[in-house]
Amino acid sequence: MKINFYNYQRLAGHCLFMLMSMCLLIGLSSCSSGPYESQVHGGSRTQSLSQDALGHRPGPRGFTTVIIDAGHGGRDSGAVSHGLSEKAVALDTAHRLKEKLKGKFKVVLVRSGDRFVSLDDRVEIANKYSSAILVSLHYNASRAAFIRGPETYYWRVDSHGLASRIQKNMEQASGGRYSGLGKKRRRLRLTRNSKIPSVLLEFGYLTNYSDARLVKSSAYRDRLASAVASAIITQSKIGDRGTGPLPKPINRPLSRSTDAPGS
Ligand SMILES: [Zn+2]
Numbered sequence: 001m002k003i004n005f006y007n008y009q010r011l012a013g014h015c016l017f018m019l020m021s022m023c024l025l026i027g028l029s030s031c032s033s034g035p036y037e038s039q040v041h042g043g044s045r046t047q048s049l050s051q052d053a054l055g056h057r058p059g060p061r062g063f064t065t066v067i068i069d070a071g072h073g074g075r076d077s078g079a080v081s082h083g084l085s086e087k088a089v090a091l092d093t094a095h096r097l098k099e100k101l102k103g104k105f106k107v108v109l110v111r112s113g114d115r116f117v118s119l120d121d122r123v124e125i126a127n128k129y130s131s132a133i134l135v136s137l138h139y140n141a142s143r144a145a146f147i148r149g150p151e152t153y154y155w156r157v158d159s160h161g162l163a164s165r166i167q168k169n170m171e172q173a174s175g176g177r178y179s180g181l182g183k184k185r186r187r188l189r190l191t192r193n194s195k196i197p198s199v200l201l202e203f204g205y206l207t208n209y210s211d212a213r214l215v216k217s218s219a220y221r222d223r224l225a226s227a228v229a230s231a232i233i234t235q236s237k238i239g240d241r242g243t244g245p246l247p248k249p250i251n252r253p254l255s256r257s258t259d260a261p262g263s
Contacts, residue, residue: 052192055156056249060197061239065106065132066232067125069190070094072138074116079141082212086139087114089215093137093203096225104233108132119189119257126194133162133235134198135228136190139215140180140205148208149178150224153200155191160247161240163199165231173227174204174214185247192255201228 070091072078078086091114098107110125111117117125126134140151150170154163167183180202191198203224204211214220240246 052156052251053249054195055158055197057158058246059158059161059235059240059243060131060133061236063105063131063133063197063236065108065129066101067108067110067129067132067134067196068094068097068101069110069122069126069134069136071136073111073114076116079139079206081141081206082209082216084139084206084212084215086141086206089139089203089206089221090137092218093221093225096222097135097137097228100225100229101232105236120193123189123193126190126196126198129196132196133159133232134190134194134196135166135232136198136200138200138202140202141207142205143207145207145209147179148205148211149180150174150204151178151180151202152183153186153188153191153202154183154198155185155187155250156197157246157249159191159197159199161243162197162231162235164243165235166199166201166228169227169231170201170203170224173220173223174211177210180205187252187255187259189255189257192252 070087070093072087072090074087076087078090080086091111094109095112098109101107108125108129110122122136126132150167150173152163152167152170154160163183171178171182188200190200203221204215206212206215
């Protein structure tokens, strides 16, 4: 195509539009020093970094409160596969975990029934508590039906020990049968934006036939809840001892719904 001046102008405008779209698509995190960050958080880049810095310390010991967040709920079913609904099995496991921690900690359920709670509201609820940890419970899904097993996500330095303990215990409870990501550092709304140590657990893949068969058994869900409870109790007794070196502190903006997946 021959490019005359008119076409050149259109092309330049098109390129600028493409560049801006790409910036949005790639993830606003990479553009976060720009005005967008200030608009979204009221000029709070410093504030969001200092909130991140709250997590730059060893993991907690002697905490008194456990906040259990059953993922999804209400109009948000989460993963649905092999006749299982993530919101229902996550809630069931949350109640089981609560029973196992009762008497040892103050236990708070973010939702105790089939109710929709936004991710930001979940963080807000968690942020009301001090001397607390947040444990978010999920079951996973993938287009690759062969992927199975538990995964644990964390972001803050002070959540690493707890994440390691829980992942190890969940792997044992699942009989060591897993092919997923294991323990993974990821900046999610629930791992990054809360002011207390936080982990997000994926107990297994509902899209995997063998995992789904296990999850259908209430005895198996009970075993998973016991695995998590035991990791929480150990963490509260001895802190990070035996969980390896702490990860490097990272300062990144708050996680937002507009972030690209995995950013
Ligand atoms: Zn989920």
